Amino acid sequence: MQNYFELFSLSPDFAIDLSALEQTYQTQIAQYHPDKFATHGDKEKTIAVQNTSLINSAFDTLKSPLNRATYLLELQGINAFDEKxxxxxxxxxxxxxxxxESLEAIKAEKDEIALDDFIEDISEKIKKNITQIQEFFKENNTNKIKNNVRELKFHTQLSAQASRLMDEWL
Structure with a gap:
């Protein structure tokens, strides 16, 4: 399996240049676009689809702070979500x-203002997690990275739940 950072010519680090990632992604995805291989043989078409899939997976992984941190840990042989x-x-x-419990209470009361405040609070927690993860990667403190990645996953999922609830109410 190709290293996702190498695929985009980036250093394997949590702090990456997202605009460079985006530019390289656009260049690479255009190179393997299925339309360019419409007149080619089945083997070339299959390779193009596989490359497109790899590029999309790598891009999705690296653009997300949660997925990027998890991937960096995996490169070190660490599973942040090991059930053991x-x-x-x-x-x-x-x-x-x-x-x-707060989200459940907000849901029961159908309090849009409280839900908006809740979403804002969770967004701040997510930003804090990301900042801490970046610092812990600099320190190479894998235990703190792992714990903050778990917290980030929880906050991200909670934010998604709260946002879906807001969408339902609007």
Whole structure:
């Protein structure tokens, strides 16, 4: 399997230039566009589809802070979501419960203003997680990276739930 960072000529780091990623993606995806291979043989068409799939997967992974951090850990042989690794900060576990209960209360009350505030609060938590992950990668502190990646995943999923709820109400 080709390293996604190498595919886009980027250093394997959490802090990447997203505009460079986007530019390289556009160049590479255009190179393997199926229309360019319409008159080619089946083998060339298959290779083009495989390359397009690889480029899309790599791009989706690297553009997402959560997926990029998870991928970087995987390159080091670390699974951030290993079910056998259950150590998590108790404070965060309690915060998870409180946040879920808050969302449920907002949902029960159909309070759009509270939901908007909740979404904003979760967005701030996501930004904080991303900043911390970047710092911990600089320090090469894999345990803190792993814990913050888990927190980021939780906050990202909670944000998506809250946003879907807002969409339902509007």
């Amino acid at each position: 690794d259950t150590q998590m900060d108790v404070g965060f576990l309690m915060a998870q419960i409180e946040l879920r």
